Amino acid sequence: MKNNPSPILTVENLSVGYQKSNGKLIIADQIDFHLDRGTLTALVGANGIGKSTLVRTLTAMQPRLGGNILICGKELKSFSPVELARKLSVVLTEHPASKNLSVFELIALGRQPHTNWMGNLTPADREAIDFAMEITDTLVLKEKKCYELSDGQLQRVAIARALSQDTPIIILDEPTTHLDIYHRAYIFKLMRKLVNEYRKTIFFSTHEIDLAIQLSDKMVVMTGEETYFDTPCALIDNNHFNHLFPEDTIQFDKVNGRFGIRDRM
């Protein structure tokens, strides 16, 4: 952390959870990590460990319980909604509420932080939309309505919308759930491409630990007791993946970088 002068997003001693009437319900705390410009960072952990809560806290959809979140060195709370929308775009697990939107309309909505009060599209806006559709291979879907799309197509459209928002940071919540193996690989390669060729900073939560180990620059591992942040290789060397799941059922295989079922009955 110290050797890089300007991480684009810094998380310090963060605790996330819910504010209840009878006190705080902490889901996870002492979270420290940072995202450097142009890197791909994966967030892994078991179900219910607080991945989604962390994602929702980072995207200002729910308040944090403690600690700091800095974007470009500025406290997250001090951003106005539109300012934040120009820095950070999201791809959520939920589907668009209205399936009546056409693909073009949906992707064009991503331009909202940049357009006037009527949302009129300037040539620059149309360029950003075209770019987003081209890179996600959604140009052919342009005129389709959302209810006509498959899950895989819908996910590409959701990513295209985030891209048309034209933000340096993109945060994705489990972008590969419900997708077939082709689309999972497609989404991972797309994220890698956006980082390598367009210097986007991408943070995503996932259950595809083996794919994430192969493709991401850094990983955040939430085990319940502690949160680790490092390169995939260093995390493997330090045996941090071993504590991810109960070890009597599955075991991490250091050599192959993947989990296997323990063959003990």
Next chain:
Amino acid sequence: MNSTGTYKIHFVVLTFLLLAAFFLNLTLGSVAIPFSEILKSFFGSGASKESWNYILLNYRLPKAITAMITGGGLSVAGLLMQTLFRNPLAGPYVLGISSGAGLGVAILVLGAGALGGVFATFLLSPWSLVIVAGLGSFLVLVAVMAVSMKIKDTMSILIIGLMFGSLTSAVVAVLSYFSNAQQLQQYIFWSFGSLGNQSWERVWILLFCFCAGLLLSVLSGKSLNSLLLGENYARSMGLRLKRTTLLLILATSILAGAITAFAGPIAFVGLAVPHLVRQVFRTANHFILIPAVLLFGSFLMLLCDTVAQLPFSSYTLPINAITSIIGAPVVIWLLVRKKKMFF
């Protein structure tokens, strides 16, 4: 979003239909007045009979304008509700907003007698009618919104709207038990819904509220578009959720409240019109949908009113019955045909 240009022909046709319905509505009534006389009355020196002039300018014209405002306003209110609650079955009537307005009116009409005298006549002025109805709608909407934040299920919101409806009728029943026959009659006639017998003063007040509500709706157009993706996505694109919600609730209360105050509770227009418009305008952009819904709602209401006044007879049917007879089957047809309704 696509540019408005794509739908130019649609808008021209709609405007033409609206104008045609407007003149048809003016022509037909219990008194037969030739079309040429109507043109003369509006654009020329006046109709050849003074009574025709009076009927046209002080009865039929205010009624036609009220019909257009009622149809257009309720349809826009329905569109706003469908997007705000992200529920295709939302509308001013279904969500209990009209009931809320009705409760306000009931308390005023039935309660004014208790105070009696000069105070009662002051209370029954058109402005106070609008204010209590608007207040009633606003309170019901805030309550429905508060519940919908706790319960995310779209069906429960509708049931809650229904509950507010029955709660209102219960309170009205209690109130009517303690009020005299004349007040009761006044309230019951109001609850049938009527576009006629509007003084010009009432029409101006209605027009004022309509414009205010419409202005708020158009100003929220961009926010409405982003809400189509859901709350979380909308916020991630810079939407101030609380402010937008309040603005939309305000716009709906003003529109539905003022209309219900003067025309009575009118069912199904607010729910059905946005869906009918979506069949033709294949867009989700509110900057196109709002004017389209407005024009089509006005057109449909003029037609309903033309039917309700049973041309060439002296009878007039309650407008609420006509809108239900037309509106309810339309909603059922849409549900069956599309299996799932979109918004």
